[in-house]
Amino acid sequence: MDLLEYQVKEWFGEIGIPVLPSQRIDHPTDLKRLKIHYPIVLKSQVHAGEREKAGGVRMVETTIDAIAAAQNIFNLSIWGQLPEVLLAESKYDAQQEFYLAVVLDTAVCRPVLLGSTEANIDLELADQKMQYVVVEQEFSPFYARRLALKMGLQGTLMQSVSTVLEKMYQLFVQKDLDLVEINPLGVNQAGEVMALNGKVRVNERSIGRHPEIAAMATKTVNRHDYRNKTNGRLGELNSLDKQGKIGILGNGTGSIMATYDLVVSSGGKPGISLNLRHATITDAAPTKFYDRLIKGLNTLVENNTQVILINLLGSVPQPEEAAQAIAQFIIQNKGDQPLLTKSNGSKRSHHHSPHLVVRLAGSELNAARDILTALKTHEDGLILLEDLDEAVAAAVRLTKSPVQKKVS
Template identity: 85%
Template sequence: MDLLEYQVKEWFGKIGIPVLPSQRIDHPTDIKRLKIRYPIVLKSQVHAGEREKVGGVRMVETTIDAIAAAQTIFNLSIWGQLPEVLLAESKYDAHQEFYLAVVLDTAVCRPVLLGSTEADIDLELADQKMQYVVVEQEFSPFYARRLALKMGLQGTLMQSVSTVLEKMYQLFVQKDLDLVEINPLGVNLSGEVMALNGKVRVNERAIGRHPEIAAMAAKIVHHHYERSSNNGRLGDWNSVEKHGRIGILGNGTGSIMATYDLVVDGGGKPGICLNLRHATVTDSLPTTFCDRLAKGLNTLAADKNTQVILINLLGSIPQPEETAQAIVKFVQNNKGESPALVTTANGSKNRRQPQSPQLVIRLAGSELNAAKDILATLQTHDDGLILVEDLDSAVATAVRLTKAPAYKKVS
């Protein structure tokens, strides 16, 4: 989860990283109550790069110009995103611009400090111009000074940059982040440093440990749900919103993507897809796999488009017997919601779309045999649940069920 710049600057200021005087702008009329001196820079607050190139960053010197610029930026779509907030910030004259970052390197499972004396680096030349230091043991100021020295800095400037790196690392650890980036770090003629732009990426698996971040995440997800149902992505493949008939539950990104593709290839229409392996970004409290399964089943059942829930669990899951019991409970709670016969104008009878979707379940892995046994018993007594051995058959069954007469809309 990436934060917007104004949120990043708030975090920077609280932890002691130097930032310019700034003010959040929610409406162009807020400019009239501006508390910072002109000239100012207005910045569009969207999760998109290259704002300046497309007009999302403007320098203004008067209130009239600022209001006009704010109105323009609020209505400027950048990569399909309209800003809900602008950032008004004091103008800063930078003599030099550096790049600094603290990033989690998943290859070595350690934090890495990155730095360059050039802010805009061609990706092809990054290896030549970017310096790095791996934090191999408990962090100390030594690591920050070592990177500053590798960047070729000396004296007061070396100390200033080292101090900023220490604060960045402190924020990185405190908030369970994947990335803290300052690009650029401005340096004026007096040698003073200033974080002119920043980026923070929160580790989604750690959001539950930080209530204030969970609240921010919930707002972001709600905003994306309202604004972008047409593109359907609420958090990559951990939660995908579509309007198809087959809801998908899985226990891994790979299994979700594979199931999704097979449904499409088989002529079906995927609906909501949920990855049960991890908690969602809106879960502020710890959850178990069974909790997420129960919540996922209810979420899909509540969606009016979902006719079939396709569950594809691969490998191992915690407490497989309890997982099966969660499915049993869901089926039993929804038994009474069977399809009803209705008579059309021409006298023929059709079934209404079932209120409760049918379940098609595929469990792969010897550790899931206990769950299979429980569900096999239920399957013999209830036609709302179908247990299938392989994924191709499960997908074919789900697609066939959505095309069955019982699911066709009344004309």
């Protein structure tokens, strides 16, 4: 369960992580009773990324402008989500912006501290610019200072960042979290640090041990029929909405967002949406796109997805291998045969085969298109298209078809 930003900021303030003066806005008229000084930043509170690009973050300098902006943001759908709450926050002039996180690395079963002197870094370069320290024993300030030093920080700034990391780890343990993230951590001209945005992911198995978190989870379930529909930073395969009928696989956040929005606007119900472009920074071993594609296909089938919509745009590493993975998936799912083999050699459980719609766009995918075109002559269950609108329409049409035609 992911918290909204205003909830994250409340937790940060309680534990001692510096946050800006802010106020929850439930209705545009609340801005007439604003307790913080202009200029302010209005932020849409939704479980979705790319808020700023979508227009969900606005800086305003007067009450009139704030009310008008709030009305627009309340009516702005981002990934099919309308905010019920906005966050009004003081403007902050950051001279530098860092990235910090404490994350549970399931590969080594230990917490890991992550840090970079660049916020919102290009994921292609994340492994080069991100520093990390594995918390191998009982936590001590040593781990936080070690990460700050690896980030190249010195003096007062090193101490300030280390202190924030200690508080983040304290929150991580107290609340049984899977992730505590500050992105960005702003640094002003005086060298003071400020958590400008944050993300918290609660371990769902631990919710029952925390009554206040259980109450938050209940409200979330009652108000929304969605969870975070897209992968978190670095493309982890962990954002599952088991209610949607159309599972989405893509090779970039932008392509997944576009696909998701088109499915919603076409009357479909998107479900699990996975970004296969990147593995996690702390993976014990490198992963190939082929492996992530197979894992994504299996994840969707195991959750009984009715239609799998694959949207590959532009460059994909080893496109022939990606096409072979799709071909293998189709062949092994003919007639509800056992699914792809697990990494340990065992077979997965019995599931119904989903429909498969594949959209390939870009000359670099010609090799993959040739392989799947040849396969399509023998497998009439595969729908192969180049136009995204047509692919989405086909996927939505399949979910509404009275006859369940399998991939065969």
